Amino acid sequence: MDVLLALTISAVFAIGVFQLLRRNLIRSVIGLSIISNAINLFLLAAGVYRGEVAAYANAVGQRSDALPQALILTAIVINMGGFAMVLSMLYVLSVRYKTSDSDEVKGLTH
Amino acid sequence: MLACLAGAFASAAFTLVPGIKHVSSRVMGWLLAIAPVAAFVAITAQLSTVADGQALTWQIPWLPAFGIAFAFYLDGLSALFGLIVTGIGALVLIYSGYYLTPAHDDADAKSATRNADARFFLYLLLFMTSMLGLVLAGDVITLFVFWEGTSVTSFLLIAYKTKDEEARSGAFKALFVTGGGGIALLAGLLFASAISGSTDLTSILRNGEVLRNHAWYPVMLGLIAFGAFTKSAQAPFHFWLPKAMTAPTPASAYLHSATMVKAGIYLMARLHPALGNTEMWFWLLIVTGGATMLIGALIGLRQSDLKGVLAYSTISQLGVLMMLIGKEAPSAFKALAIGVLAHALYKGALFMIVGIVDHSTGTRDLRRLGNLWRIMPWTFAVCGLAALSMAGLPPLFGFLAKETLLAAEMEAVLPQLTRIVLPAITVLTGALMLAQAATLTLDTFVTRPGTGWPASHLDDGHAEVGHASHAHEAPAGMLLGPAVLAALSLIISTAQPAAIVALLAGAATAAYGAKVKVSLALFHGINLPLILSSTAIALGVVLFTVRRPIRSIPGVPALNMNRLYDGVLRSLDRAADIVTRTQGGRIRIYLAVILSTLFMLVILFGNLGRIFSGPALPNFGMRLLDEPLNTASALRAFGLLLAVAASFVSVIIRRDLLAIIALGSSGLAIAVVIALEPSPDVALVQAVVEVLTLVVLVLALSRLPRAQRERAETLNAGERGTTARNALLATAGGLLVTVLCLYAFASRPRTSIVTPFYEENAKPLTGAADIVGAIVVDFRGFDTLIEITVFSMAGIGVFSLLRLAMKRRETASLPTEGEVELNAADHRPLPLLPSLTGIDGVRTSPFIRALAYVALPLTFMLAIVQMIYGHDQPGDGFTAGVTLSLGVGFWYVVFGYERTKQRLSLLRPGPLIGVGILLALVGSVAPLFLGGGFFSPFDFGAALNLPLPKGFYLSTSFVFEVAICLAVLGAATFIIDTLGHPERDLE
Structure with a gap:
């Protein structure tokens, strides 16, 4: 299962990178979200225990590792905030440059 | 002694008092001279002790952990310099008052310069404080701080006529040279203190033998001497001093002749007992000093400017x-x-x-x-x-x-x-x-x-000026x-x-x-x-x-040092220009460069060879097979494959909207994998957040003009070369991550140190059966507080960014002709009743509207249940907040913006965020007053004897969950609101 997880994570990551590098900024934003999915998956897989029951104190059996789960929880929330920020930037760009093509965003040239 | 410093500093602050404008500069000069005179008297009083070789010391602890103190040291040398600094300082202050008064009575000019005069006095007094501190410092770090203080105040005084180009460049030159020397000096002093074992001046002076015989002595001496030579305008660093003459003359008299330029002399004289009496010391100082002496005298005769x-x-x-x-x-x-x-x-x-x-x-x-x-x-x-x-x-x-x-x-x-x-x-x-x-x-x-x-040096007009x-x-x-x-x-x-x-x-x-x-x-x-x-x-x-x-x-x-200096600065500028030229302004290229650099760094320094040689591989084979094939593992494999497939679909599909939906399903597939971990809390959050992301993305996309969206979609086909390059980069990244993942998984420990602690203590310490929830809300509660603050800030950020952008568009750019048409097409007025139209004025079906009526109260109930039972069951405040905002988002879509605002008048994002964060703070601080600890689990219900139903605990975690829920609801509403309707000016 670890191998499958590793392959999945890297496939999702690679797809995210590809999307991120595209000219269409909407796709770049999608790519960002995909990369964060890959990272969350990695955090989950990095946990020590493969549990049989959820991490509840009253559960009987091998519990899943609670620590990475708490970390992912935080990561998801922050990702969501950052994602909203990026989206609003996308909108601002579209207002200022009348485009969502990254090559037409020329504000950085001198 | 400290009182002197404080006095000079206080009188510097005094010049900032607004009423000072009514005092004439002359009176001010006399008044301000009181401070240095007092310091002068104070030093004189100590003279009898100091003259026979004793040293007086005072100190205030500053950074005790590093052994650094705010220390002062008065001996004969300090006293001589201290008396010069304060004595001439007093005279210069009095003199400045007259110098600043215009020679010809001009009422307008007078009132205009009064402010500037106060500024001059301020700089002068700040300099005096620094200089006095420098010569009285008893700790090399203290000394360095004051040393830099004199450089900065000197800069301010040289550039005092800020409108004068020459004054600015002269000031920059002085700061560049003396500041550079200052950095070298700091390094040298740190060497000296490291070798002697203390930053204290007396200890450095006592350990002269050790310092001189140390292998690093030449470097240390070189650095310190460089600092002293630049400050004291020794050749070949003397060139800044003539250019510093743009300072008002009182400042020149004080800084650039009597005191500051002697700081280097003071430093070398001060350190002579410790560092002197070596061959290197002798030749370094003799040659530099001798050359400076001759060069200065030779050039001086040719000057026509008195200064x-x-x-x-x-x-x-x-x-x-x-x-x-x-x-x-x-x-x-x-x-x-x-x-x-x-x-x-x-x-x-x-x-x-x-x-x-x-x-x-x-x-x-x-x-x-x-x-x-x-x-x-x-x-x-x-x-x-x-x-x-x-x-x-x-x-x-x-x-x-x-x-x-x-x-x-x-x-x-x-x-x-x-x-x-x-x-x-x-x-x-x-x-x-x-x-x-x-x-x-x-x-x-x-x-x-x-x-x-x-005659060649005289212009015609010169001689006869009246x-x-x-x-x-x-x-x-x-x-x-x-x-x-x-x-x-x-x-x-x-x-x-x-x-x-x-x-x-x-x-x-x-x-x-x-x-x-x-x-x-x-x-x-x-x-x-x-x-x-x-x-x-x-x-x-x-x-x-x-x-x-x-x-x-x-x-x-x-060899003209000024020309060399100009050359250095110019080539720096040019180099910067060349570097910026390589940045063509294409964001994708930057991103590609950044990513490939990152990958290269991992490959070069990641020590990837270990993975194939270490114990990883055999271990890894076992791990591959240790999973029995059952429903859960099959389902998990299915979830993973689904995630990859959905992500892949988001790449190849041409329509952006469909790509977004593919992204959503990929996220949900990952939620399934998480749920199978099993980890219901995280899966729940992942699912609701994924849906929220979807909603927000669709909203944002729908706000872009249609023509622009269509134009963007034509780009999705991509050019062959670029696509190949991106694919290559993506593949490289993917391979790298594969290797890293495999290594990480194969080499992870079999047992955890941290998790068992949480598992054992979650129930007894926090009363929560849900360990993940306990970690988030209790063990790492402070972290979570910051996290929801960040999330709220993101909401506020989105709000302000978009509102600002809209304002710009209204004021700055007029829409082009094509755009006007487009907008007209986008916002075609629809003659429908407001209550029947949803977002964008599209008619919504009555079924959906009925559904919306039911859904919102349901989300409320769901949220409340999650908050109450969150610490024993799946769900938490964050999920509750997102669930609620999804309900609200649904209303926006179904009833339209205006209508929703009208009906949910209580739903105001700003106050929600404020109340949420405040509640979290109060909830975490309140236990302090009720016998608990900051951010520690606490049961308010029991402490205050509240009549609560059985099984319901008004504990810190409950308060925290509510706070999180409110803040998240506020931020999410902000995001949905503004992304959905950026054009609207919120009153």
């Missing part, structure tokens, strides 16, 4: 002092102490005289000045006295300084070569000094304008400073007050490190120094008489 003459003669004198520190003889340190005081007295006086001349005639150009003695007889007299001292004529103090200097140069302990070369150049320098002193006095006050200058018409004698208060200093030059050498002798002896002793006797007898009988001195005088007179032919010799285009 230029003084600047170069200051450089020359600084060279003399630096050279003296290099010599290992008591007489050298005697000469040093006398030289420091003599120079401060006459040069300070001369600078102030130049200021008076400038103030009254409006020019400092020697070629235009002349014949002033009738108009300004008193100024002339004072100037003459000071110039006699500068020329080194008996019976003035300057004569004594030169005598002792020559005597020191002929000490038998010095190498033969230097015993011949040094007196020779000293005689030459002395002669040049005399010629310059004569030029200053005679060409300004006695001869006709233009005398002593070759400056004398409005020239006038300076007010008595303005003459006070230079007169006192010049008189002291005379009194010290003739009356030889015992206090001064003791002070000089104390200073020389402290710098030499052993007892030095000082006597101020003017006449020692006919001896070699006297003969040499007379030679210098004779030669000087000759030089003065032939000054016109000398000046007509074309200047030697020697």
Whole structure:
């Protein structure tokens, strides 16, 4: 299962990178979200225990590792905030440059 | 002692008092002089203790962990410099008051400059504080802080006329050189303190033996000397000082002659007992000082600006002092102490005289000045006295300084070569000094304008300027400073007050490190120094008489440090330009470069070889097979494959909207994988967040003009070359991540240290059965508080960013013609009743509307249940908040923006966020007052005896969950609101 997880994570990551590098900024934003999915998956897989029951104190059996789960929880929330920020930037760009093509965003040239 | 520093600082702050504008600058100068006078008296009071070689120390702990203290140290050397700083400081402050008052009464100009005057006094006093701190510092870090303080205040004073291009560039030059030296000095001082084991000055002075024999001694000395040489304008770093003459003259007199430029001298003299008496020390200081002395004197004669003459003669004198520190003889340190005081007295006086001349005639150009003695007889007299001292004529103090200097140069302990070369150049320098002193006095006050200058150096208009018409004698208060200093030059050498002798002896002793006797007898009988001195005088007179032919010799285009400096700065600019040119403005290219650099770094430094050689591989095989094939694992494999497939679909599909939906399903597939972990809490959050992301993305997309969206979609086909490059980069990244993942998974430990702690303590400590929830809300509660703050900030950020963007569009750019049409097409007015139309004015079906009515209360119930039972069951405050905002988002879509606002009038994002974060803070602080701890689990219900239903606990975690829910609801509503309707101006 670890191998499958590793392959999945890297496939999702690679797809995210590809999307991120595209000219269409909407796709770049999608790519960002995909990369964060890959990272969350990695955090989950990095946990020590493969549990049989959820991490509840009253559960009987091998519990899943609670620590990475708490970390992912935080990561998801922050990702969501950052994602909203990026989206609003996308909108601002579209207002200022009348485009969502990254090559037409020329504000950085001198 | 500290009181002195504090006093100077306080009076600096005093100049900021707004009412100060009504006090005239003259009065202010007198008032402010009280602080340095008090400090002067305070140091004088300690003189008797200090003079016989004792040192007084004070300290305040500053960074005790590093052994750094705010320490002060007063011995003979500090006292000499401290007295110069405060004494001349007081005189300069009084003088400044007159200098700043315009010569011609002009009411408008007066009120306009009043503010600027306060600024000048502020800088001057700040400098005084720094300088006093520098010479009194008893800890090298304290010393460095004050050292930098003088550099910064010097910068501010040089650039005081901020509108003057030359002043700005001069100030920058000074800061560049002295600041660079300051950094070297810091490194050198840190070396010294590391080797001696303490930053304390006394301990460094005590460990001289260790320091000198250390392998790093040359580096340390080089760094410290570099700092001192740049500060004290030693060749070849002297070039900043003449350019610093753009400062107002009182500042030049004070900083760039009497005090700040002597900081380097002070430093070297201070550290001489610890670092001196080595070959390197000797040659470094002798050669630098000697060269500086000669160069300064030679260039000085050719200057036509009065302040230029003084600047170069200051450089020359600084060279003399630096050279003296290099010599290992008591007489050298005697000469040093006398030289420091003599120079401060006459040069300070001369600078102030130049200021008076400038103030009254409006020019400092020697070629235009002349014949002033009738108009300004008193100024002339004072100037003459000071110039006699500068020329080194008996019976003035300057004569004594030169005598002792020559005597020191002929000490038998010095190498033969230097015993011949040094007196020779000293005689030459002395002669040049005399010629310059004569030029200053005679060409300004006695001869006709233009005398002593070759015709080629004179413009036609120069000679006949009628400056004398409005020239006038300076007010008595303005003459006070230079007169006192010049008189002291005379009194010290003739009356030889015992206090001064003791002070000089104390200073020389402290710098030499052993007892030095000082006597101020003017006449020692006919001896070699006297003969040499007379030679210098004779030669000087000759030089003065032939000054016109000398000046007509074309200047030697020697290595010009100014040109070098300009060259360095220009090439820096050019290099920066070239670097920025490589950035073509294409974001994708930047991103590709950044990513490939990242991958390269991992490949190069990641030590990937370990993975294939270590224990990873066998372990890894076991891991591959240890999972029994059952429903759960099959389902998990399915979830993973689904995630990959959905992500892949988001790449190949052409329509952006569909790609977004593919992204959503990929996220949900990952939620399934998480749920199978099993980890219901995270899966729940992942699912709701994924849906929220979807909603927000669709909203944002729908806000983009349709034509633009369609244009963007045509890009999705991609160009072949770019696509191949991106695919290559993506594949590289993917492979890298595969390797890293496999290694990470194979080498992870079999047991965790942290997790068992949480598992054991979650229930007893926090009362929560849900371990993940306990970690988030209780164990790492503070972290979560910050996290929801960040999330709220993101919401507020989205709001302000979009509102700002919209404002810009309204004011800045007019829509193009095509866009107007587009907008018209997008917002076609629809004649429907508001309640029947949803977002974008699209008609919604009654079924959906009915569903919305049901859904919102349901989400409320769901949220409340999650908050109450969150600590025992799946779900938490965050999920509750997102669920609620999804319900609200649904309403936006179904009923439209206006209608939703109207109906849910209580739903106001700003207050929600505020209340949420406040509640979290109160909830975490309140237990402090009820017998609990900050951020510790606490049951309010039990503590306050509230009649609560059984099984319901009003605990900190519950309060926290509610707070999170409110804040998240607020932020999410902000996001949905503004992304959905950026055009609307929220009232």
